[in-house]
Amino acid sequence: MFKKLLKLSLAIGMFATFLQGASTFTLKLQSADPSGSINFKLQEKWAKTVATMTNSDIKIEILPVNSIVKYTETLDAIGAGVLDGEISSIAYFSGKDPAFALMGNTVGAWSDPNDLILFMEYGGGNEFMNKLMNPYGVTFVSAMTNGLESLVAKKPIRSVAELKGLKMRAPEGLVQAVFKAAGAAPVNLPYSEVFTSLDKGVIEAADASTLAVNAQAGLNKIAKYPIFPGFHSIPLMDLSINTKLWNKMPKNYQEIIKVSFRDYVRQIISTIKLSDKAEAARATATKDYTIITWPESEKIKFRRIAQGEWKKMSTESPNAKEAYDLITKFLKDNGMI
Template sequence: MKVLKCAAVAAATSVFGLSSALAADYTLRIQTHYGPEQTSGKLAQQFVDDVETMSGGRLDIEMFFSSSVVKTVETFDAAASGILDGDMTGGAYQIGKNPGFQFVGDIMGGYDTPWQQYAWLYNNGGYKTANELYNEFDMQLIGWWIYGQESLSSSTPIAGPEDLKDWKFRSPPGMETEIFANLGASPIVMDFTEVFTAMETGIIEGTDYSGLANNVSIGLYDLVKHATYPGFHSMPSDHLAIRKDAWDALPDDLKRIVEVAMQKLSFQTALTFEVANNEAAAKLREQGVTLHEWSAEDRATFRQAAQASWQEWAKKSPEAKSLVDSHVAFMKTLGLIQ
C-alpha cells in the first residue's frame, strides 16, 4: 500500500513538474478590433497559435477580440500605458497624435497591391522610418497585415474621375475627404452605422467602407449596384505594435518568432482576401452589380490628387515629412509616380 501511495505521489510530482515546465515564461496581452468569427479574426488567432507553438509554450498571447477591453481608438494608448501590451488595430487611429500616422495607416492613392506596400516596409528601409514614429510613443512596430484595396460602393456609376463630380458619399475623416473634395466629390463624414439609413433616404449616393468581400458580408449591394474593383483609393495597413519595454524584455529568439509569425500573417492576410475578393466579384457580377475597374490613366489622376494632399500633410510634422519622402522615393523606383 505504501509503495502504491509513493508511486502516486511521485506521479503527481512528475505531472506538476511537467506542467510547471510548460508554463509560459512571458505573456503578451493584445487587443484587436476584429471579432473571432471574422476572417481577419481567424487569421489573428492563427498568429497566436503560431507564436505559442513555435515558442514551445514559452510565450503566451492573450488575444482580446472585438475591442473587448477598451474602444478600438483607445487600444494604442492602453498598450502604451500598460493596460494591454499590444495593439493589433491600425496606425490610422493615431493621426491625432502625429499626422505621420496617416502614412503608416492608410497612404491613400499610393500603392496598387499589398505586396508593393509590404515591400516599402520590409525591404526598403520603411520599417526604420516608421518605427521611429512608434518609438516616440513608447511603442514598437512589429509589422503589418494588409487585406488589400478597398472598394467604393455607389448607387450611381463611378467608372472614372469624371463620375466623382458632386458625388455624395460617406467618408471617414482626415486626408481622404481632402483628396475627394479636390476631385469634385462631396464627401460627408459620418459614422458607418448611419450609412444604410443615409443611402435609403438619398442623403448619400455611396460609401467608402472596406474591401469587396467585407462589403458583401454586410449587405451593401442589396442597396447599391455599382462598385470600384479592383480598388485604387485606399489600402489600410493593420498593424501589430507592442509596448517598447514589453518588447525589449523578450529574449531574441522569442522576438524572432513573433516577427516571423507576423510576416506569415501578412502573407496569409493578403492571400486570403485576394481569393475572397475575387470570389465576391464573380458573384456580384452574376447578381447584376457593375464593377468599375479604373484605367491606369484614371488611377494616375487620383494618385496625383493624393500626392498634393501628401505634400500638405508632410508640412504638419517632421515625422510625416520623413514618411512621405520615403514613400515617394520608393514609388518612383516602382514607376508608380514620376
C-alpha cells in the same frame, strides 16, 4: 553518494524550472477587429502558431476591438502597460502626429496590398514606424493590411471626372481631403450608418471595405456599381508590443513572432484576394450588380490629385515631412508615380 546525486538532481530541476519561468510570456493584444470576424479568427490562429513554435513559452490572448480601451487609445495603453500590444490601424493615432495619418492610409498610393508590405519591409517603412512609436514606449514589430478597399456606388463612376459633386461617405482626414480635392462632396459617417444612408439616398457612394465584405454587409444590393479592383485605399495596420516587454524576450522568440506574423499577413492578403475574386465571379455570373473597373490612366489621375494632399499634410509636422519623402521616394523608384 545517492544523497549527493539527489540534491544535485533537485538543484538542476529547480534551476531548469527557474529558467523556464523566466522565459515564459503571456501577452494580451487588443485587435481592431470584432470577435467572430475572419480577421479575428486568423489572428487567434496566429497566436496558437506562436504557442506551438515556442512550446507554449509565449501565450498570446487576442482581445476584440474596444474590449479593454477604445480603439484610438491602444497606443497609450500599451505604453502604460494596460495592454501588452495591439493588432490595429495606424491611422487611429492621427491626432498625435499627422505622420500617423500619412503612413496609416496614403490614399491613392497603392494598387496592391503587397506593394504596401514591400514598402514597409524594404523601403524604410518599418524603421520609420519605430521612430514614431518608440517615444510612446511601443515597438512596431510588423506591418499588415486587410487589402484593397472597393468604393460602393449607386450609379456608375468610371472616371475621376465623374466624382464631381458625388455625395459620398469618406472618413475624416486624408481620405476625405483627397476625395474633396477630386471634386466629390464627402461627409463623415460611421461605418454602421453606411447602409441606411445609401438606402435613403443621403449619400450616393461610400468608402467602406473590400468587395466581399461589402457584399456580405448587403451594400452591393443597394449600391449596385462597386468599383473593383479598388483604387483609393489600403490601410496600414500593425503588430506592436510594449517595448520593455519586447526587450525582455530572447532574440529567437522575437524572431518567431516576426516570421510567424509575416506568414499571417500573407494569409490575410491571400484570403481577402480570393474572397474578392470569388465574389466578383459570383456577381458577374448572377448579374446581381455591375462591377466597374477603372483603367490605369484614371488611377494615375486620382493618384496625382492625392499627391497634392499628401504634400499639404507633409507641412504639418517634421515627421509628416519625413513620411512624405519616404513614401514618394519608394513610389518614384518603383515607377509608381
